Amino acid sequence: MQPVRIKLLSLLVLSPLALSAPFVHAQxxxxxxxxxxxxxxxxxxxxxxxxxxxxxxxxxxxxxxxxxxxxxxxxxxxxxxxxxxxxxxxxxxxxxxxxxxxxxxxxxxxxxxxxxxxxxxxxxxxxxxxxxxxxxxxxxxxxxxxxxxxxxxxxxxxxxxxxxxxxxxxxxxxxxxxxxxxxxxxxxxxxxTPEDTLLTASIAEAEDDPTVAEQAYRQVLKAQPEDGTAIAGLAHLLISEKKFDEATPLVHSALLRDPDDPALNAQYAALLAAQGKGDEATATLEKLHTLKPQDRQVSQMLADAYVSAGALDKADALYAALLSASPNDPDLLSARGQLLIGEQKYAEALPLFQQAVKLAPQDADAWSGVAFAASKTGNPTLELDALAARSKLAPETPATYFLWATAHDHLHHTKQAVEYYRLFLSASQGKLPDEEWQAKQRLALLSK
Structure with missing residues (x-):
């Protein structure tokens, strides 16, 4: 069974100001x-x-x-x-x-x-x-x-x-x-001022009005063709609309002028990833990480690229470094826990998820992580407790039905196990074939 996905790690499609400086006094x-x-x-x-x-x-x-x-x-x-x-x-x-x-x-x-x-x-x-x-x-x-x-x-x-x-x-x-x-x-x-026009674009994006946002970015670029914020903003819109042919020359020409600009490199990585060019996207993110080694978002972006490439050890090293700096961040704890599950290091993942739910008890995904890691480390009681906590926050899925069933099965709760195996089969409908085969076999045995 595939591990329950805790959070989408991909942060590649950035907002235009994602890597800009923190807000300061005025102009x-x-x-x-x-x-x-x-x-x-x-x-x-x-x-x-x-x-x-x-x-x-x-x-x-x-x-x-x-x-x-x-x-x-x-x-x-x-x-x-x-x-x-x-x-x-x-x-x-x-x-x-x-x-x-x-x-x-x-x-x-x-x-x-x-x-x-x-x-x-x-x-x-x-x-x-x-x-x-x-x-x-x-x-x-x-x-x-x-x-x-x-x-x-x-x-x-x-x-x-x-x-x-x-x-x-x-x-x-x-x-x-x-x-x-x-x-x-x-x-x-x-x-x-041009800053006002950029702000207009940002507000339009927040109002889900890409047409006005695009007009504003293009207005700035007409007067200031090399404005990095406007380029990044327009590229973000074009990428989100899958207009890769329009976004590519925009970002590429900007990088020729300023090859070390962090926001432009992030946009270029987003563009490459959106076109399925994972290796090139990873190389760009590695360069960006060298430019901004302490930037959390850049590190997470690179970690996600490593996950997509199957380089879980490299991704884990990045999350370990992030957690060293922010040991009580529930999102980072869950993200690293998910990576460890991907590496089948279930015993190491479990305490990370447990710490995450202590810090963020309303996070249903983190409770899913506790339940899955507990199932893999042979702790069905903890698994049921985690599933019960999760059920108060989010609806059941085929994966959670299966976890309920196997936990009850391990504890010899036959009636409950049969009920959840049936719920799982009804919900799965071919989505998890290996688990469906196992559920059918267990139902046949438990029904004797």
């Missing part, structure tokens, strides 16, 4: 929230820095505008000692730390500023961007939604557009409709 991540790059002139990058006022913070904000952050920080600390609830000063203090990449300290100040005055746009926006930078997506979305409901003081359309754009990026996968609305709101305030 200019090296700068504090909303500030401009002096070498850029687009409206979306105009300054949202603290503006000088006629109040007690005027001199301090003048220092900030001149990037004299140490002097501003010292003066702000003195001011806040006697005005601890001044929301503007708290924001300015966080801004000074943010400008010098002191993210944790800045975040704490931004929280204080919002607590002191939740109606201050600048603090809400800065808090949202800082949380997004730390991948605290849910909190970031709440802060940015609060920000876009407010108005900057003084008015700053570019800063508000930046808040809308960041909100759109955060919601692109989880809530594409709201993401689209946020992006449209940004475009009412500032001109469209």
């Amino acid at each position: 200019a991540s090296q700068l504090p929230p909303g500030t401009s790059d002096p070498d850029q002139t687009s409206a979306a990058q105009q300054s949202a820095a603290p503006q000088s006022t006629d109040g007690p913070l005027a001199n301090i904000e003048s220092e900030i505008e001149q990037k004299h952050f140490d002097q501003a920080r010292t003066q702000l600390d003195q001011y806040l000692a006697t005005h601890p609830d001044d929301a503007r000063a708290l924001f300015d203090r966080g801004y000074c730390d943010d400008a010098e990449d002191k993210g944790d300290q800045a975040l704490a100040w931004y929280r204080k500023a919002v607590a002191a005055d939740p109606k201050q746009f600048e603090a809400q926006m800065a808090l949202g961007l800082a949380l997004a930078d730390q991948n605290s997506t849910d909190e970031a979305v709440k802060a940015l939604q609060a920000a876009v409901a407010l108005e900057p003081n003084p008015p700053n359309p570019a800063a508000k557009a930046q808040a809308y754009r960041t909100l759109a990026r955060l919601l692109a996968k989880s809530d594409p409709d709201d993401a689209r609305d946020a992006l449209l709101a940004a475009l009412k305030l500032t001109q469209e």
Whole structure:
């Protein structure tokens, strides 16, 4: 009997941003929230820095505008000692730390500023961007939604557009409709950029609208023919639609320009695999793994390619390395357990599946792994317990009916064994011929 498949290991058809850098502040991540790059002139990058006022913070904000952050920080600390609830000063203090990449300290100040005055746009926006930078997506979305409901003081359309754009990026996968609305709101305030068009494509993909996504990618490539993200995105769409003839020259020409680009190599491997060129796909993934040896997704992709090629020992080595770095990851535990089953190392696979279900008790596939490994190691009681846990999470299959039957058979539960052998034969209908022959033989003996 073939082992119960735990999860599809193939990750070859990547989303266009699968290998991109983690989400960062805004369009200019090296700068504090909303500030401009002096070498850029687009409206979306105009300054949202603290503006000088006629109040007690005027001199301090003048220092900030001149990037004299140490002097501003010292003066702000003195001011806040006697005005601890001044929301503007708290924001300015966080801004000074943010400008010098002191993210944790800045975040704490931004929280204080919002607590002191939740109606201050600048603090809400800065808090949202800082949380997004730390991948605290849910909190970031709440802060940015609060920000876009407010108005900057003084008015700053570019800063508000930046808040809308960041909100759109955060919601692109989880809530594409709201993401689209946020992006449209940004475009009412500032001109469209190539990054906006790419985001449009990402949102369209999340809404299962490949036509709009393809149009957006092609629009970017018309203006910027060598844009790697647009190439990867368009290639992803073409591969998913099996338009290999269109995808091949696109990816190949991009690789000629940049042979070591990880995203392009991943797309090329996906293209080769989709065309049944397993050896070439594996070679490309091996190159990609050399470029990104610590990248989990790349390692899993290469492991899956090794599985397809029958090189289970190589795949197992990759999963062993991944588990060394993340020993409590239930998906990795199940994946390696499946590999060990493929190598008929059932006793080694069983504890991996058992650890996986402790960490993820709602994973029906992991319970299937426990049951199958238990059946192969002669532990029918554990096998029945695992099958009972699985049955609460997923419907039975011919394979699980057979496991129920053989476990009861080994425990001499004749009535139950006969019942499950019959259920298995009714469900299998020629899908598992070897097991069907065994079931018929056991039924004949048990019925005597």
